[in-house]
Amino acid sequence: xxxxxxxxxxxxxxxxxxxxxxxxxxxxxxxxxxxxxxxxxxxxxxxxxxxxxxxxxxxxxxxxxxxxxxxxxxxxxxxxxxxxxxxxxxxxxxxxxxxxxxxxxxxxxxxxxxxxxxxxxxxxxxxxxxxxxxxxxxxxxxxxxxxxxxxxxxxxxxxxxxxxxxxxxxxxxxxxxxxxxxxxxxxxxxxxxxxxxxxxxxxxxxxxxxxxxxxxxxxxxxxxxxxxxxxxxxxxxxxxxxxxxxxxxxxxxxxxxxxxxxxxxxxxxxxxxxxxxxxxxxxxxxxxxxxxxxxxxxxxxxxxxxxxxxxxxxxxxxxxxxxxxxxxxxxxxxxxxxxxxxxxxxxxxxxxxxxxxxxxxxxxxxxxxxxxxxxxxxxxxxxxxxxxxxxxxxxxxxxxxxxxxxxxxxxxxxxxxxxx
Amino acid sequence: xxxxxxxxxxxxxxxxxxxxxxxxxxxxxxxxxxxxxxxxxxxxxxxxxxxxxxxxxxxxxxxxxxxxxxxxxxxxxxxxxxxxxxxxxxxxxxxxxxxxxxxxxxxxxxxxxxxxxxxxxxxxxxxxxxxxxxxxxxxxxxxxxxxxxxxxxxxxxxxxxxxxxxxxxxxxxxxxxxxxxxxxxxxxxxxxxxxxxxxxxxxxxxxxxxxxxxxxxxxxxxxxxxxxxxxxxxxxxxxxxxxxxxxxxxxxxxxxxxxxxxxxxxxxxxxxxxxxxxxxxxxxxxxxxxxxxxxxxxxxxxxxxxxxxxxxxxxxxxxxxxxxxxxxxxxxxxxxxxxxxxxxxxxxxxxxxxxxxxxxxxxxxxxxxxxxxxxxxxxxxxxxxxxxxxxxxxxxxxxxxxxxxxxxxxxxxxxxxxxxxxx
Numbered sequence: 001x002x003x004x005x006x007x008x009x010x011x012x013x014x015x016x017x018x019x020x021x022x023x024x025x026x027x028x029x030x031x032x033x034x035x036x037x038x039x040x041x042x043x044x045x046x047x048x049x050x051x052x053x054x055x056x057x058x059x060x061x062x063x064x065x066x067x068x069x070x071x072x073x074x075x076x077x078x079x080x081x082x083x084x085x086x087x088x089x090x091x092x093x094x095x096x097x098x099x100x101x102x103x104x105x106x107x108x109x110x111x112x113x114x115x116x117x118x119x120x121x122x123x124x125x126x127x128x129x130x131x132x133x134x135x136x137x138x139x140x141x142x143x144x145x146x147x148x149x150x151x152x153x154x155x156x157x158x159x160x161x162x163x164x165x166x167x168x169x170x171x172x173x174x175x176x177x178x179x180x181x182x183x184x185x186x187x188x189x190x191x192x193x194x195x196x197x198x199x200x201x202x203x204x205x206x207x208x209x210x211x212x213x214x215x216x217x218x219x220x221x222x223x224x225x226x227x228x229x230x231x232x233x234x235x236x237x238x239x240x241x242x243x244x245x246x247x248x249x250x251x252x253x254x255x256x257x258x259x260x261x262x263x264x265x266x267x268x269x270x271x272x273x274x275x276x277x278x279x280x281x282x283x284x285x286x287x288x289x290x291x292x293x294x295x296x297x298x299x300x301x302x303x304x305x306x307x308x309x310x311x312x313x314x315x316x317x318x319x320x321x322x323x324x325x326x327x328x329x330x331x332x333x334x335x336x337x338x339x340x341x342x343x344x345x346x347x348x349x350x351x352x353x354x355x356x357x358x359x360x361x362x363x364x365x366x367x368x369x370x371x372x373x374x375x376x377x378x379x380x381x382x383x384x385x386x387x388x389x390x391x392x393x394x395x396x397x398x399x400x401x402x403x404x405x406x407x408x409x410x411x412x413x414x415x416x417x418x419x420x
Numbered sequence: 421x422x423x424x425x426x427x428x429x430x431x432x433x434x435x436x437x438x439x440x441x442x443x444x445x446x447x448x449x450x451x452x453x454x455x456x457x458x459x460x461x462x463x464x465x466x467x468x469x470x471x472x473x474x475x476x477x478x479x480x481x482x483x484x485x486x487x488x489x490x491x492x493x494x495x496x497x498x499x500x501x502x503x504x505x506x507x508x509x510x511x512x513x514x515x516x517x518x519x520x521x522x523x524x525x526x527x528x529x530x531x532x533x534x535x536x537x538x539x540x541x542x543x544x545x546x547x548x549x550x551x552x553x554x555x556x557x558x559x560x561x562x563x564x565x566x567x568x569x570x571x572x573x574x575x576x577x578x579x580x581x582x583x584x585x586x587x588x589x590x591x592x593x594x595x596x597x598x599x600x601x602x603x604x605x606x607x608x609x610x611x612x613x614x615x616x617x618x619x620x621x622x623x624x625x626x627x628x629x630x631x632x633x634x635x636x637x638x639x640x641x642x643x644x645x646x647x648x649x650x651x652x653x654x655x656x657x658x659x660x661x662x663x664x665x666x667x668x669x670x671x672x673x674x675x676x677x678x679x680x681x682x683x684x685x686x687x688x689x690x691x692x693x694x695x696x697x698x699x700x701x702x703x704x705x706x707x708x709x710x711x712x713x714x715x716x717x718x719x720x721x722x723x724x725x726x727x728x729x730x731x732x733x734x735x736x737x738x739x740x741x742x743x744x745x746x747x748x749x750x751x752x753x754x755x756x757x758x759x760x761x762x763x764x765x766x767x768x769x770x771x772x773x774x775x776x777x778x779x780x781x782x783x784x785x786x787x788x789x790x791x792x793x794x795x796x797x798x799x800x801x802x803x804x805x806x807x808x809x810x811x812x813x814x815x816x817x818x819x820x821x822x823x824x825x826x827x828x829x830x831x832x833x834x835x836x837x838x839x840x841x842x843x
Contacts (some may be wrong), residue, residue, distance in 0.1 A: 387758075
């Protein structure tokens with residue numbers, strides 16, 4: 001009888017508190033890089049559920065808290081890769097395992113979440129190097145489709161999704177890339193025609209949106225319907241653009257259609273920082289592993305860009321779109337430091353800024369109320385020698401071994417087949 | 421008057437023949453025999469490293485460079501790329517083409533040479549492509565940007581020949597052509613060397629019969645036709661050329677090792693070899709080096725099984741490791757790739773640095789005069805404004821044989837500004 005009463009009482013208690021008591025985890029570290037605030041020496045992070053409950057130097061640990069202690073180690077927020085093909089593409093050369101690119105020019109209705117492969121080998125691999133959040137995006141055409149924001153931990157795709165439709169990807173028509181400085185005069189630059197076409201599509205989509213707002217019974221159009229989120233929900237529009245004159249045109253278009261725009265790539269951005277700053281649009285950089293396109297660019301043009309943007313007060317994020325080497329993101333960012341970008345700005349460009357640019361609140365920094373995506377390293381995250389020793393995603397320690405680690409262990413023990 | 425003219429002539433000749441002497445002051449110098457030396461000077465005379473010590477006194481005519489806060493490393497050697505060539509990296513027309521040589525296609529105007537210099541690279545192993553099971557002869561070039569082609573070719577290096585296994589030679593052909601399988605590739609290589617041995621026998625028979633025939637009858641003997649392909653193959657069998665073999669998978673590499681024993685050629689290194697970690701013991705036993713990308717993978721099927729942590733196994737077993745760019749943009753950040761050796765293989769700074777300097781130098785047989793900072797070696801140096809294995813540093817100056825070929829302070833652009841060509 002007594003037992004039954006107890007059971008009833010606990011049931012009531014559980015019901016009143018909503019869910020069972022949240023799991024508590026504490027992480028101690030030698031140096032906590034909060035990103036949004038000061039660096040905390042010998043500090044601690046207290047996690048409740050998936051969130052950071054407290055962070056600081058003197059925190060009393062509640063009973064039943066699991067403590068992870070990393071003396072002399074560094075703690076960072078998880079890295080965010082804002083333009084990636086993780087989960088969408090496998091071996092680069094094989095079409096069968098690539099789901100990034102559709103033929104055709106305007107594909108706003110194509111959403112990458114519907115092809116996201118949560119069991120990809122490449123996901124734990126990237127995670128092992130500190131990447132905890134990615135935006136997997138489609139490519140190709142003028143409007144490639146919509147990208148999905150995903151956390152790097154989970155079983156099914158649904159487990160991983162943070163936001164299923166996180167941005168519209170637009171590849172702005174530009175004068176064709178010319179490498180090594182060849183300038184073919186016969187090949188006329190016909191980008192203006194293409195820009196007109198793109199603007200027309202936006203125009204029609206916008207008109208469609210207004211019509212549907214007014215008359216629910218207005219005729220349905222799949223492509224235009226997919227565009228409505230741009231105005232209805234202020235869906236971010238990532239506009240990839242290379243040349244300086246095209247950057248200006250892209251900004252103009254974004255203003256004309258009052259888009260929540262993010263400029264991407266902007267290889268020639270250095271000469272139009274004023275215009276970008278005035279537009280208020282943030283930037284997602286392309287890979288720092290690019291070759292020069294013109295002689296006159298100078299051999300370090302691509303590495304100088306982040307520092308130039310920083311100086312102009314433009315918010316930017318680093319990116320690395322290749323899925324297999326997604327883990328190289330922080331090393332790429334380190335290159336900008338060699339050419340004048342302060343170290344802390346480089347770290348921000350890997351964490352807080354991509355989160356803010358993508359409108360991902362509560363990510364990219366170690367602060368109370370932020371999602372507990374945390375990585376533990378044995379050195380500066382930008383250093384080529386640094387290893388990620390442990391990571392926590394949404395407050396939970398990640399234990400799954402990556403393909404790289406499994407493969408290493410198999411070769412070490414010379415085990416054919418799976419490990420014990 | 422005459423005397424002074426002669427004097428001026430002699431002095432000009434002297435200054436033309438020998439480069440400027442340099443005194444590099446207060447640098448952090450990465451040596452392999454004496455470790456990392458702080459606040460150290462390097463004296464460079466007649467294009468060679470003449471002295472490494474603290475507080476070397478300056479002398480007239482010597483150019484002093486203060487390198488406080490900078491590090492000096494040996495000029496980086498890219499152990500596998502295809503730069504400085506006037507097109508035609510692959511001899512596609514046939515499968516077995518050891519008679520062709522990259523030495524006949526040097527293009528000293530290739531802007532990639534300059535890009536290499538901006539990353540501290542002073543020497544590259546410029547190779548034939550991977551379309552053929554047996555490709556052409558490779559060359560080693562020093563990146564003397566702006567000098568004529570013949571000055572770039574480093575003839576003191578060991579002669580190497582390119583072999584290739586796996587997907588590339590399989591796919592270079594139309595699907596109906598031979599070889600289209602790894603087995604076919606193995607057979608192509610085997611058959612070529614058997615043919616070469618037969619060719620040698622033919623010539624030996626002819627030479628023997630020359631000896632046993634009376635002088636007046638000798639003109640009646642018909643010599644066998646000369647075949648440059650066979651002669652190149654014989655040079656490989658005579659170890660005048662060593663094999664540098666493009667391979668990805670473990671089993672095809674083991675198969676080539678087997679063939680090397682059967683036929684008698686020497687494999688100096690496997691190129692790319694993503695699955696080397698599976699055969700670390702075999703590679704160590706055979707003393708075969710590897711020339712690899714550090715962590716670029718999964719770009720094609722045979723590159724999809726790989727782990728960079730395998731480098732730890734290879735390093736432990738004593739396999740000589742060198743890094744390469746294969747001509748991509750990697751060539752100007754090889755120092756960063758070497759830096760990752762510390763992360764993946766647990767190497768220290770100097771061991772990691774060797775993978776882009778001394779190790780490739782040894783594999784190419786140029787370690788007698790370059791590949792490390794030692795007194796008496798040629799002044800092939802790269803100067804960085806910080807730690808030379810960190811992405812947060814950059815190359816400031818690149819020097820070959822005591823001549824500055826890249827100076828970041830002066831060379832703002834990738835090359836001379838282009839002029840519009842009028843028609």
